[in-house]
Amino acid sequence: xxxxxxxxxxxxxxxxxxxxxxxxxxxxxxxxxDYFLPLPTTVALEVINNAWLLLVHGWVTTYxxxxxxxxxxxxxxxxxxxxxxxxxxEKSITPLLVFTQTFPKIAIAPLFIIWFGFGIFPKIxxxxxxxxxxxxxxxxxxxxAVEPDLDDLVRSMGASDLQKFVKIRIPNSLPYxxxxxxxxxxxxxxxxxxxxxxxxxxGLGYLILVxxxxxxxxxxxxxxVGLMVIGALLYFVVDYLERICISWHASMRxxxxxxxxx
Amino acid sequence: xxxxxxxxxxxxxxVTLRLDWVLMGKCSPFFLGVERxxxxxxxxxxxxxxxxxxxxxxQLIASGEDTFGLAxxxxxxxxxxxxxxxxxxxxxxxxxxxxxxxxxESGIKSPKDLIGKTVGVSPAGASRAVLPxxxxxxxxxxxxxxxxxxxxxxxxxxxxxxxVDSAVGPFYEYIxxxxxxxxxxxxxxxxxxxxxxxxxxxxxxxxxxxENPDLVKRFLRATTxxxxxxxxxxxxxxxxxxxxxxxxxxxxWAYDWKLVIETMDSKYMxxxxxxxxxxxxxxxTKDFLARYISKEIGQVPVEKFYTNKxxxx
Numbered sequence: 001x002x003x004x005x006x007x008x009x010x011x012x013x014x015x016x017x018x019x020x021x022x023x024x025x026x027x028x029x030x031x032x033x034d035y036f037l038p039l040p041t042t043v044a045l046e047v048i049n050n051a052w053l054l055l056v057h058g059w060v061t062t063y064x065x066x067x068x069x070x071x072x073x074x075x076x077x078x079x080x081x082x083x084x085x086x087x088x089x090e091k092s093i094t095p096l097l098v099f100t101q102t103f104p105k106i107a108i109a110p111l112f113i114i115w116f117g118f119g120i121f122p123k124i125x126x127x128x129x130x131x132x133x134x135x136x137x138x139x140x141x142x143x144x145a146v147e148p149d150l151d152d153l154v155r156s157m158g159a160s161d162l163q164k165f166v167k168i169r170i171p172n173s174l175p176y177x178x179x180x181x182x183x184x185x186x187x188x189x190x191x192x193x194x195x196x197x198x199x200x201x202x203g204l205g206y207l208i209l210v211x212x213x214x215x216x217x218x219x220x221x222x223x224x225v226g227l228m229v230i231g232a233l234l235y236f237v238v239d240y241l242e243r244i245c246i247s248w249h250a251s252m253r254x255x256x257x258x259x260x261x262x
Numbered sequence: 263x264x265x266x267x268x269x270x271x272x273x274x275x276x277v278t279l280r281l282d283w284v285l286m287g288k289c290s291p292f293f294l295g296v297e298r299x300x301x302x303x304x305x306x307x308x309x310x311x312x313x314x315x316x317x318x319x320x321q322l323i324a325s326g327e328d329t330f331g332l333a334x335x336x337x338x339x340x341x342x343x344x345x346x347x348x349x350x351x352x353x354x355x356x357x358x359x360x361x362x363x364x365x366x367e368s369g370i371k372s373p374k375d376l377i378g379k380t381v382g383v384s385p386a387g388a389s390r391a392v393l394p395x396x397x398x399x400x401x402x403x404x405x406x407x408x409x410x411x412x413x414x415x416x417x418x419x420x421x422x423x424x425x426v427d428s429a430v431g432p433f434y435e436y437i438x439x440x441x442x443x444x445x446x447x448x449x450x451x452x453x454x455x456x457x458x459x460x461x462x463x464x465x466x467x468x469x470x471x472x473e474n475p476d477l478v479k480r481f482l483r484a485t486t487x488x489x490x491x492x493x494x495x496x497x498x499x500x501x502x503x504x505x506x507x508x509x510x511x512x513x514x515w516a517y518d519w520k521l522v523i524e525t526m527d528s529k530y531m532x533x534x535x536x537x538x539x540x541x542x543x544x545x546x547t548k549d550f551l552a553r554y555i556s557k558e559i560g561q562v563p564v565e566k567f568y569t570n571k572x573x574x575x
Contacts, residue, residue: 035443036423053508113314114321199314207508212415213284214511215422215439 038218046222053207054226060203061192062230064120068127069188069234073181076132080139080173085165101133105191109198116199123195123203130191131184138180142173175249178242185238189231204230274307275477280328282316282462285507286435287518288354289332290499295488297502304480316462317341323467324348330481334358335460336388339551339567343558347468350568352482352537354489355461356528357453359432359521360392366446368427373400373450376407382420382429385411389430391554392452396430399455421445434521438514459547461525463539471569479572486536493523539568 020040027039034042047054079097083090105126116122146168154164196205204223211219281289292310295301301308311328313319316337323331324346331348336358338350362381364370370379373396383390390411394404412420417429418436422443429436433449440447452458464485466478492499496519504510530540544564552560 033422033443035419057508110314110318110321113318114325114327117327118311201312202508210284210509214509214514215415215418215443216509216511219509 035215035217038221042218043221043225046218047225050219050222054204054222057202057204057207058226058230061189061196061205061227062234064123064192064195064203065127065185065188065230065234067120067124068191069131069181069185071124071128072132072135072184072188075128076135076184077139077177080136080143081170083136083140084143084169097133097136100129103129105129106194106198109194112195113199118199118201122199123192126195126198127188127191130194131188134180134183134187135177136180138176138183139173142176143169145176146172174246175242178238178246181242182235182238185234186231189227189234193227274302274305275480276307276309277329277477277481278309278311279330279332280311280319280322281313281332282319282334283314284312285503285510285515287438287500287515287520288434288462288522290496290503290515290519291485291488291492292332293503293505294492294495294499295484298488298491300484300487300491301481304484306477306481306484320346320348320465323465326467326469329466329470329477331465332462333465334388334462335465335547335567336551336555338463338465339548339559339562340556342567343556343562348465349468349471349566350463350465350539351471351478351572352464352485353460353539353543353568354463354537355522355525356458356531356540356543357525358388358392358459358461359434359525360389360430360452360457360459361433361436362393362396362428362430362450362452363421363433363436363440364428364448365421365424365440366448367424368448370428370448370450373397373402373455376428377402378406379427380408380410382410382412382417382426384417384431385413388555391551392457393430395457395550395554396452396455399457434518434525437521438517441517442514457550458528458543459550460539460543463537471571475572482537482572489526489536492519493526496520496523535573538573539570544568 024040027037038046079093083093109126112122112126116125150168151164154168159167192203193205193208196203197209200206200209204226208220208223211217211223279292289310292308296308296310313322313332316334317340319328319331319333320337320341322328323333324341332354335350335353338348341348362370362373362376368379370376376397381393383393390409393409397404397407410420410426412426412429417426417431418439420426421429422440422445433451437447437449464482470478496516500512500516500519503515504512526536528540528543530542531538534540541564544567548559548562548564548567
């Protein structure tokens with residue numbers, strides 16, 4: 001098992017190395033200046049030189065994203081429950097949900113500063129607004145997708161609507177929920193960064209903004225690397241939680257982890 | 263991360279200064295002032311915060327979120343015209359520093375050379391407004407140039423990569439960064455063509471003027487000392503600002519501050535104390551803004567934008 005995990009990890013490593021090599025050669029050949037497109041080696045060096053800075057600010061962005069994600073889940077899943085439980089509520093709320101998704105958060109950004117200030121709150125709000133939709137939608141799909149045979153069976157055994165809901169629908173929805181959660185956690189990072197662009201004194205988004213102000217593209221790229229690492233780490237944490245929570249599900253019986261499950 | 267923190271002492275006024283943007287050379291006097299204790303001597307514990315554009319800073323002062331603001335006075339005027347209870351109490355620079363900048367290779371040495379060229383501006387900002395004025399004064403039709411909009415620093419990158427022939431922006435911000443990337447820059451300062459509007463200054467909420475004018479007076483006194491010291495000791499000022507910052511750029515900042523100093527004087531300032539706001543300059547600024555940015559500004563009596571009451575004695 002462990003051997004297989006290690007060899008699985010080598011695949012993405014090799015892919016990244018190949019991509020970096022292509023990038024390196026491309027920049028060498030075209031002689032692009034480093035404020036336009038820095039070499040991967042330049043970026044790597046910048047990451048090492050600024051490791052502490054990236055860690056300190058990366059930590060800030062991480063906890064903003066995690067909070068935004070957790071709130072998305074805590075609010076999102078119950079909303080999905082209410083929507084599936086009550087048709088009138090479904091009909092009234094669903095269009096509003098779509099509005100929050102299509103609304104361009106960055107347009108309202110300057111107002112966010114006036115309303116919420118420069119603290120952690122605006123980042124969490126934006127992170128939440130960006131991240132909660134996938135959780136809600138996938139949970140709704142999961143709560144509704146009960147096999148008709150199973151539904152008939154428990155009804156014939158005299159199950160009440162509430163019992164059906166709690167014992168069948170909710171457990172059944174978990175794989176779908178986790179699928180949405182994986183999308184959501186990545187978006188939560190995006191949201192936190194957008195929040196930092198808007199109003200911040202710390203975080204990787206803020207670092208990228210400051211670097212941008214001095215046309216320090218290599219530091220910006222170092223910031224991007226930091227963000228990618230955060231996104232990947234959080235994704236794998238959710239993936240791990242999924243494996244623990246729903247080890248009984250058919251999709252978990254596969255040895256290899258699939259990154260896209262829906 | 264709070265910048266410029268001093269240790270608390272008894273009976274001090276705890277105030278905040280909201281800058282107009284992230285740290286740039288022009289902010290160094292305040293850091294020097296905090297370090298040298300000028301604000302402390304006036305009984306002020308000052309916390310300095312970066313901003314997100316002059317427009318936002320004006321709103322933050324209007325909403326009472328911060329005590330003092332460093333903002334472009336053109337943005338202040340726009341805020342006043344919209345009904346915000348704010349005023350300018352001190353002018354630091356008497357020229358906005360707007361210029362049309364281009365790389366030496368482009369050969370743009372005079373306004374007429376802009377004909378047939380592309381000019382980068384910001385989509386929503388003063389640079390977009392000053393361009394038509396500049397062209398008009400030089401007898402160039404707007405359709406003889408091609409205006410391209412780039413947000414913020416994108417303009418600088420575009421200029422360096424020759425994606426645009428020229429760009430409009432404050433020369434003291436652009437020249438240091440462009441030259442640090444090895445470029446040689448041609449500058450057409452709008453002020454040379456009579457297009458001079460006030461630069462940036464200290465703004466406050468009208469409530470503060472009414473309820474605690476003494477605090478304003480003390481703050482401005484410390485600010486004058488800080489500015490004077492920062493002009494005479496530029497390296498020390500930059501060093502004070504570089505401490506504790508996420509990514510200091512002392513060389514760029516030093517050059518930037520040196521260029522800002524050039525805009526701190528004007529012909530109307532003869533015999534006037536530092537920070538004084540000449541009525542002629544405010545009239546010019548209002549006139550320009552009314553014509554090119556918003557007619558509403560033209561309807562506001564100029565006295566509503568500023569006050570010089572904190573000077574004298």
